[in-house]
Amino acid sequence: MTDAAHLEAAVAAGRPRRARPPGPLVWGGAILGLSLFLAAAPSLVAPYDPLAFDYGAILQPPSPAHPFGTDNFGRDVLSRVIHAYRIDMGIAVFATVVPFVLGTLVGAVVGYAGGLAETVFGRVVDAVITFPFLVLVIAIVSVLGPGLINMYIAVSLVGWVFYARIVASEVKVQKRLDYAEAGRAMGYTHARIVLRHLLPNAITPAIVYWMTDMALAILLGSSLGYLGLGAQPPAAEWGVQIAEGKNFMATAWWISVFPGAAIVVTGLGFSLLGDGLAALLRVRR
């Protein structure tokens, strides 16, 4: 901890402060920890094979043997929901990690260089934000063909812009501060100043946005799965599962309702973690 942070903490401790429990951070962390565990080892928890047909137990309502019921092929819905964590948490990570890394680097360069780079980047941003994100991703997927890998490519082609915009504006502020000036006076290279000194100070808002973006990626991934453009059946993916159950909503609601609940809970986990991090790191959003 730096001296300034110590001082601030001491001052804060000295004045009567309303107790603010780190609730969001704890809850978000707990939900995501559990989600990651399920994604890593679904077979340890899931009671059945997610793909195994059982024609003796078709469209069974929730019961002790099948807590989330079974679908029209007799597959256990709970096991499918659990196995889907692997694909959907994978989407959250793989659809956002390239945009995060690439966008952060581009944003740092653009923010530090300014001038022409900034102007050109501004035009790119203007162009990208005019396209409805989902429409552009769907259009790219339609050209590349349905499937998860093509979805990651499509999202990465567009998504880096948002990170770059956040980091560029932050680096622009940081590079005018004294410590950046000092780095230049010491004769450090531009690369060293940007990567070692500016970026660590400018990256926080991008990390907080990353949390939101992972929740958005799950929404996007499951939407594409629902439309038949993302994960392909019979794979266990929440969007695919909801699509499979949509014609049984009136008679066997459990096929679609439980996967949807998993999406909502996971999304909540990411937004709670994002809120908690924002509060902890004092990011205004």
Place this chain on the structure above:
Amino acid sequence: MSTPEYLARRLLQLVPTLIAILVVVFALVRLLPGDPASAILGDRALDADVERINREYGFDRPIPVQFGIFVRQVLTGDLGDSTSLKVPVAQLIAERLPITMLLTLMAALISVALAVPLAFVAALCRDRLADGMIRGAFQVGLSMPVFYLGLILLTVFGARLGWFPVGGDGDGLLDLLYHLVLPAITLALSLAAVLMRNLRAAIIDVVDADYVTFARSKGLRGSLVLLRHVLRNALISTVALFGLSIGTLLGGAVVTETVFAIPGAGRLMVDSITGRDYPVVQGLTLALAVLVSLTFLLTDLLQAWLDPRIAR
């Protein structure tokens, strides 16, 4: 700068944006692995057909020439023909896009009607029970996928209770509006959550501002202060956010129309992808992007009206 000058400058800014949109949409089909003609015709295409398509679409010409042809065609309203429906793409878009626009407009109105009063309640009861409940509910709304919410509303209020039709676009304008109620609510919820969150924070910022205290101290009625001073100023950033969200709303419309079987532009888009109908995908992407850039223009003007300093 005067208002007409701001309007002129803002219109001029539209030109590079439109050029960029054209470049992206043009590049889209050129992303195709292999040559576009075989992609359009499928794997078992005959060489003669591939050659014919190449000539028809100009794929055998140099890229800049192709772009020139593309721009000229778009400017004359010629977006090519749908490969599966055999009708001009422009005509398809003219038929289907108004339904999507109506749906999006209804959703926008519903989300504003939900967000504004709830944001006031949440901001004025800050950190109390009502605030917590409203924020909690909207947090859930934010994590709810559009297609899931739509499916649930459709099952409960359409199939089970029979209050609303379970899909389609009905007969005539009034019936269409009735058919769009559930889809519009579905689409509105997540935008309402985003706007609510932003507006709540903005109201909290504004409520303690000096000019609001001054207005109160002049003895102005509480509701008048809220409307004339607090809401107007809190709305400025929310209008910007609303403009930026319009793309998300249109994207959501694609999914919503599929869930509710509404024959709008979104449904057309999904159908065209399944049918590998690239001219339609391209035309719709173009049309939706232009629609968004026009919405940006509108919200910028609205912001300038709310805060004349912006136009300066």
